[in-house]
Amino acid sequence: MDAAARERAPSASSALFWTTAANVAVPLSAFITSPILARALGPNGRGEMAAVLAPIALVTVLLTFGIPESLTYHVATRKIGVVPAVRLGLVLGALSGVVAAGVIAALTPVVLAKYDDVQRLSYALAATLPLIMGFGMWRHVAQGLGRFDIANRERWFWTTSRLVLLSVLALAGVLGVTAAAWITHGTAVLATVMLFPVARGAFGRTARAAAAATRRVDLRSLLRYGVRSWSGTLGYLMLLKIDQVLIAPLAGARELGIYAVAAGAAELPGMGLAAVRDVMFATSAGRRDPLLAARASRALVAVLTPLCVVAGVAAPLIVPLLFGERFDDSVVVLQLLLLAAIPGGVDVVLGAGLLASGRPGRRSIVQVVAAALLVVALVVLVPPHGALGGALAVLLARTAGAVMTIVATVRLTGLSPWQCFVPRAADARDVLQRLRSALRRRR
Numbered sequence: 150m151d152a153a154a155r156e157r158a159p160s161a162s163s164a165l166f167w168t169t170a171a172n173v174a175v176p177l178s179a180f181i182t183s184p185i186l187a188r189a190l191g192p193n194g195r196g197e198m199a200a201v202l203a204p205i206a207l208v209t210v211l212l213t214f215g216i217p218e219s220l221t222y223h224v225a226t227r228k229i230g231v232v233p234a235v236r237l238g239l240v241l242g243a244l245s246g247v248v249a250a251g252v253i254a255a256l257t258p259v260v261l262a263k264y265d266d267v268q269r270l271s272y273a274l275a276a277t278l279p280l281i282m283g284f285g286m287w288r289h290v291a292q293g294l295g296r297f298d299i300a301n302r303e304r305w306f307w308t309t310s311r312l313v314l315l316s317v318l319a320l321a322g323v324l325g326v327t328a329a330a331w332i333t334h335g336t337a338v339l340a341t342v343m344l345f346p347v348a349r350g351a352f353g354r355t356a357r358a359a360a361a362a363t364r365r366v367d368l369r370s371l372l373r374y375g376v377r378s379w380s381g382t383l384g385y386l387m388l389l390k391i392d393q394v395l396i397a398p399l400a401g402a403r404e405l406g407i408y409a410v411a412a413g414a415a416e417l418p419g420m421g422l423a424a425v426r427d428v429m430f431a432t433s434a435g436r437r438d439p440l441l442a443a444r445a446s447r448a449l450v451a452v453l454t455p456l457c458v459v460a461g462v463a464a465p466l467i468v469p470l471l472f473g474e475r476f477d478d479s480v481v482v483l484q485l486l487l488l489a490a491i492p493g494g495v496d497v498v499l500g501a502g503l504l505a506s507g508r509p510g511r512r513s514i515v516q517v518v519a520a521a522l523l524v525v526a527l528v529v530l531v532p533p534h535g536a537l538g539g540a541l542a543v544l545l546a547r548t549a550g551a552v553m554t555i556v557a558t559v560r561l562t563g564l565s566p567w568q569c570f571v572p573r574a575a576d577a578r579d580v581l582q583r584l585r586s587a588l589r590r591r592r
Contacts, residue, residue, distance in 0.1 A: 178308035182315050183413040187406075187472040189324040196397060196406030197264055197326050201271050202333060203393035204256050205249075209282060210386050212249045215379025216241050217289040219371045224293025228370065231290065235348045237368060238286030246279030253278070260398050270327055274334050284341035291347040299347055307340035384516025388523060388546065395527045396539050404535035410472055411479040411540065414464075415486035418456035440562055442502020443569045449494050451572035457487040478536065485540035492551035495570045499554045503561070511557045519550035 187195055220238050223229040229237075253275035261268050291299040314332045318324040393412065397405040460467075461484045468480045496515075503512045523546035530538030555569045 177417070178312055179413050180417050182312055183410060184471040185315050185319045185324075186329055187410050187476055189319045190326060190329065190406075192403045192406035192475055194326050194402075194406070195409055196402030196404065197267050198330050198333075199393050199405050199409040200261060200264060200397035200402055201267050201274065201326075201330050203390065203397075204260055204271075205253060205274055205278070205334065207386075207390035207394050208249045208252050208256075209246075209278060210390065211383065212245050212252065213242075213282070213379065214245060214372075215375030215377065216245065216371065217286060218379075219375035220286060220289040221293040222374060223371060224290055225295075231294065231347075234290045234293070235287060237371060238290055239283045239348075241371070242286035243279045243283030246282035249282060250275040250278045260394065262398065264397075264402065267326060267330075270330055274330065277334070277338050281338045281341060284344060287341075287344040287347045291344065294347070296347060299344060303340045303343040306343050307337050310339065311336045384513065384518075384520040387520035388516065388550070391520070391524060392527060392539055392543055395524070396531055396536065399527065399531040400535040400538075404531075404539075407476060407478045408482055408536035408539050410468075410476050411482035411486055411536070414460075414468070414479075414483050415490060418453060418460055418487065418490060440564070442499050443558065443562065443564055445502075446495050446498045446570050447568075447572045449498050450491065450570050453494050454491055457490055461487045482536045482540045485537070485544050489540070489544040489547045493547040496547060496551040496554045499551075499558045499569060503554070503557055512554075515550055515553040515557065518553065519546050522546045522549055 186198065190198060220234055224231065224234050254272060257268050257271040261271060288300045288303060311332055314336065315324065315329065318328055393405060393409060396408055464480045464483045468483060469477055472479065500512050500515065523542055526542035526545050527539060530542050534541070555566050558564065558569050559566055
């Protein structure tokens with residue numbers, strides 16, 4: 150089964166192209182649906198929806214305990230067979246989902262204390278977490294096999310079905326907070342059906358007999374690797390998700406609605422950043438050249454800065470046009486988040502270089518400190534300033550994270566700090582050359 154599955158894997162260049170396209174589709178779809186949600190729900194309704202979904206998004210990424218990364222690693226290195234990986238992934242993911250559902254049940258009365266009408270919605274969505282986290286583990290088995298096409302189909306199904314359903318209900322005038330939340334979360338649950346091909350044949354009698362002898366060893370190995378990788382990513386995950394969790398209880402649903410609209414739009418200029426990070430990590434690890442990260446960081450700044458500047462200048466015109474005048478307060482918040490995206494991009498790319506050079510400890514320290522700083526800044530700035538305070542807190546935390554990562558990179562490479570993020574003419578030529586090469590390969 151392993152050999153057959155690997156033979157069906159697409160080529161590396163094809164996988165990179167379509168995986169990047171699928172990664173871009175997620176924030177792009179969110180950007181397209183954001184005006185639909187904003188106009189249908191208004192600031193308060195949009196904030197209530199975010200207040201329900203943000204804790205679920207945070208908990209589901211925090212409480213995986215590193216099992217997804219461990220599954221991908223063990224399958225890719227053939228330290229575990231596909232059959233035990235599929236079975237263990239389902240069981241461990243479902244157990245993580247039970248824990249996550251319990252955490253959401255405990256957090257709901259606290260985070261949604263002022264919003265009794267959506268607390269039942271939070272409990273109902275939490276009940277689906279064992280399902281989505283269990284079947285979702287098969288995505289990482291597929292990635293370990295090199296079957297990125299399976300995970301990509303899941304993403305496309307989710308983004309497309311969400312966009313269609315939200316548009317239809319909005320045009321019909323019946324899109325409310327409950328329906329919008331169920332569509333956003335429920336389509337992600339349904340999309341896991343697209344992962345079932347990777348589990349084909351993994352639950353038959355023969356498969357159970359083949360997996361029985363190795364199950365205990367596989368479980369220990371999976372958990373040991375998972376806990377190590379999970380402990381190093383907690384800070385990064387907190388940086389991504391904690392802002393929208395805290396704004397509602399600190400400043401109210403309206404301020405969270407204003408912030409959520411701006412945060413969704415701010416992701417657009419850097420929507421390919423995850424792909425850049427992954428490629429940077431793989432390339433640096435393969436060539437053992439820590440200077441590659443500095444060059445990639447400078448190239449990223451050269452590309453990302455003008456995009457963010459143009460988006461920031463256009464924000465006073467675009468935001469009212471797309472989202473309506475009720476979201477005028479999102480303009481300044483969006484401009485601050487666009488500014489924060491630049492040091493955030495530097496931090497991500499240079500951080501990938503630290504990981505690739507065998508310094509995960511340094512990277513983990515930076516992420517934990519930056520996450521702690523973000524939480525403190527949110528608690529201090531959000532109550533008096535609302536959504537604007539949230540954006541200021543993100544700008545402060547991402548800038549601090551970038552500075553700490555630059556310092557760690559300078560100590561590792563001997564470069565000057567300016568060489569880590571100030572673009573040069575040679576960097577622009579390198580970007581253009583790589584784009585031409587990529588286009589030639591695609592042809």
